[in-house]
Amino acid sequence: QKEVEQDPGPLSVPEGAIVSLNCTYSNSAFQYFMWYRQYSRKGPELLMYTYSSGNKEDGRFTAQVDKSSKYISLFIRDSQPSDSATYLCAMKAETSGSRLTFGEGTQLTVNP
Amino acid sequence: GAVVSQHPSRVICKSGTSVKIECRSLDFQATTMFWYRQFPKQSLMLMATSNEGSKATYEQGVEKDKFLINHASLTLSTLTVTSAHPEDSSFYICSASGPVGNTIYFGEGSWLTVV
Numbered sequence: 138q139k140e141v142e143q144d145p146g147p148l149s150v151p152e153g154a155i156v157s158l159n160c161t162y163s164n165s166a167f168q169y170f171m172w173y174r175q176y177s178r179k180g181p182e183l184l185m186y187t188y189s190s191g192n193k194e195d196g197r198f199t200a201q202v203d204k205s206s207k208y209i210s211l212f213i214r215d216s217q218p219s220d221s222a223t224y225l226c227a228m229k230a231e232t233s234g235s236r237l238t239f240g241e242g243t244q245l246t247v248n249p
Numbered sequence: 250g251a252v253v254s255q256h257p258s259r260v261i262c263k264s265g266t267s268v269k270i271e272c273r274s275l276d277f278q279a280t281t282m283f284w285y286r287q288f289p290k291q292s293l294m295l296m297a298t299s300n301e302g303s304k305a306t307y308e309q310g311v312e313k314d315k316f317l318i319n320h321a322s323l324t325l326s327t328l329t330v331t332s333a334h335p336e337d338s339s340f341y342i343c344s345a346s347g348p349v350g351n352t353i354y355f356g357e358g359s360w361l362t363v364v
Contacts, residue, residue, distance in 0.1 A: 143269055145290075171353070180255070180342050180358040215292070225292060227353075235281050235346035241292045 140164050143226055143240025152249050154222035160240045167228040167238070170202050170212040172211045175223045175242070184224075185211060189216065216247045252276055253345050255356035262363055267331045270359045272343030278323035279345035284316075287340045287358075299326040299343075333363040 143160045150156055158172075169188055173181035185200035187193045187209075193200045196243040209228070213220055226240040252275040262268045280301045285293040294338055297318050298306040305318035315337075317329040327347075330337050342358040 173355070178340070178358070178360070180355040181252075183352060186352050197338060218261075235283065236295070237283075237300065237344075237353060239292045244290075 138163065139241075140238050141226065141228060141240045142186075144243055145241045145244060147244040149246045149248060150216055152218060152247055154216050154247070156220070158211040158213075158214050158224050158226075158243050158245070158248075160164040160209050161207055161229060162209075162238075164228075164230065164238070165204075165207065166230035166232070168231050169229045170200070170209050171227045172198075172200055173227060174220075175225060177222075178220060181225055182195060218247050218249045221246045237240070253279075253343065253354045253356040254342055255359050257359060258357060259360045260362070262333055262361070264334055264363055265332055267329055268333055268361060269327055269329045270341055270343075271359070272326045272328070272345070272356050274324045274345045277345075277347060279326075281324060281346055282320060282326040283344045284318060284326070284328050285342045285344065287342060295341060296328075301326075330361065333361070335363045337361065339362045 141162045172185040174184050175181040187200050190202050190204045196215045201210045223244045225242045225244040227237040228246050229237050254273045269333040272303050279309050284296045296311045299318045299320040301320045307313045320326040340358050343356045344353050353354045
């Protein structure tokens with residue numbers, strides 16, 4: 138079983154929809170949670186960073202962490218065609234330094 | 250925000266030759282950088298951890314003599330693919346731990362094609 142599970146999709150939504158992306162994990166030591174957006178043929182871009190449980194909002198993006206359920210989410214409001222990309226969740230423990238454990242990535246297409 | 254730069258973004262080399270990819274942290278010092286490889290429609294595969302001033306730590310199954318990593322300064326790590334073969338063709342990405350908290354930033358990636 139993988140340490141981090143993420144549905145690879147593909148996920149296709151109409152413009153303006155609310156998108157929900159999720160990851161589950163098994164390692165209770167994970168404390169730092171990140172979401173990256175990766176456009177085709179580009180490096181991942183850090184979108185959201187959350188420590189421990191709770192919510193964090195940045196513009197149209199909201200990241201949620203539920204450590205009791207070992208479940209993290211990224212919500213995109215008013216989705217735009219420019220949001221079409223692969224979204225990777227990543228996480229790490231306090232003791233793992235800068236070493237990240239990634240989900241498989243979810244491919245999202247927002248249709249105009 | 251913190252920026253990590255990779256060069257070249259795209260390189261084509263002949264089979265049997267060596268090619269070097271650079272990863273620079275532009276506005277912060279990074280004692281640790283990571284090198285990943287990514288195949289189409291797959292997630293990132295960690296190849297090695299690059300530590301400034303010491304030997305890199307390679308993941309299981311990654312040939313250290315083939316993928317040479319040098320981290321000579323706090324802002325530069327290099328990956329050299331030696332005696333490249335077509336199966337080494339891939340997207341190589343580096344990352345570095347940013348100056349604030351535990352944020353980690355990635356370079357733009359380097360496409361390697363071995364012909």
